[in-house]
Amino acid sequence: MSEAPRSATVVVIGAGQAGLSAGFHLSRRGFASALDEPDAERTFVLLDANPKPGGAWQHRWESLTMATVNGIFDLPTFARTPGSEDEPSRDAVPRYFAEFERAKPLPILRPVRVLEVSRIDDDPQGALLVATDGAGGWRADAIINATGTWNNPLLPSIPGQDSFRGTQLHTRDYVSASAFEGQRVAVVGGGISAVQQLEEISRGAQTFWYTRREPVFLENGFNPEVEGRSTIAKVTADVEAGKPSSSVVSYTGLGWSTYAVAARDRGALERRPMFTAIEPDGVREADGSFTPVDAILWATGFRADLAHLDGLGLRNARGGITMRGTQVADEPRIHLIGFGPSQSTVGANRAGRDAVRAIEKLGLQRSERPADPREPAVRR
Known part of the structure; x- marks a missing residue:
């Protein structure tokens, strides 16, 4: 300057x-x-x-x-x-x-x-x-x-990622489900955005849901009035201890929102363990089998x-x-x-x-x- x-x-x-x-x-x-x-x-x-x-x-x-x-x-x-x-x-x-x-x-x-x-x-x-x-x-x-x-979108690094011939995008670049009509789509992520996008994409496409950990759905949802202060206290304790920041849902869990219920009723909430590799035309599952997909949506959050x-x-x-x-x-x-x-x-x-x-x-x-x-x- x-x-x-x-x-x-x-x-x-x-x-x-x-x-x-x-x-x-x-x-x-x-x-x-x-x-x-x-x-x-x-x-x-x-x-x-x-x-x-x-x-x-x-x-x-x-x-x-x-x-x-x-x-x-x-x-x-x-x-x-x-x-x-x-x-x-x-x-x-x-x-x-x-x-x-x-x-x-x-x-x-x-x-x-x-x-x-x-x-x-x-x-x-x-x-x-x-x-x-x-x-x-x-x-x-x-x-x-x-x-x-x-x-600052979070993008995991997976072996073979650059070899994929289909579409890869992050939540940040997602516009609408119409772009995936009739396709086979892997949706990766266990947060609120992942469930929202999984639900709407699954209306017109075949979806496969992958997360690193089993998502926790709260039967009664997250009540800010009751649990808000204790959650904030946990997050505060972590940042005061100098721990790397994490997503809010990692502290609160997922509620049974209308879109989560719709995805469940449609069979889209069948969670798969995270795939181990990406190949030109699909993903290699944790059990070694292969699943062909046309697109991968990384709903993996932000930092x-x-x-x-x-x-x-x-x-x-x-x-x-x-x-x-x-x-x-x-x-x-x-x-x-x-x-x-x-x-x-x-x-x-x-x-x-x-x-x-x-x-x-x-x-x-x-x-x-x-x-x-x-x-x-x-x-x-």
């Missing part, structure tokens, strides 16, 4: 549910826009990689309607207007986020992808440098990272999208990041929200608030702003 970086006390990376919550609470607690009031004592800016409001929701598959999503919690002080349960979530949620942004103006730059966060010098209290692909550099005293998981933070050395030997609340234990100026116990929409809201409170306790002020800052490439 040849241009001098601009400055903000806090840079929020991501403007989905968690990022918008953080932005709301920063504004509410008196942080000014780094775009409109760059000389204020405490400033903030949000950098969002998406071209428009909606976070990862704008990329979901078309059949994921508001009736089948796992729950959307209102953004702070902004009730969502009830709509049709048949409306695709990729339309309804981005519209709601856009309404929030109009009602609660925040300093958001988009589309701006953060490439790397680094330390400017060896001073542990020194400023951080945020490099981007479209808004120059930003000098920050604290980072609130709210990048979610959508851009936290944190590659831009790798240069800070936050990970431990196990690949996890030790947390204390929303703060990285060894770097309290870095906050991860929508991460670990705050992966749910209600959790993301609370984490945004908690991160702002923790940053206030650090007593940070705006870093010294260089002269002649570069104007943003895109502003919304």
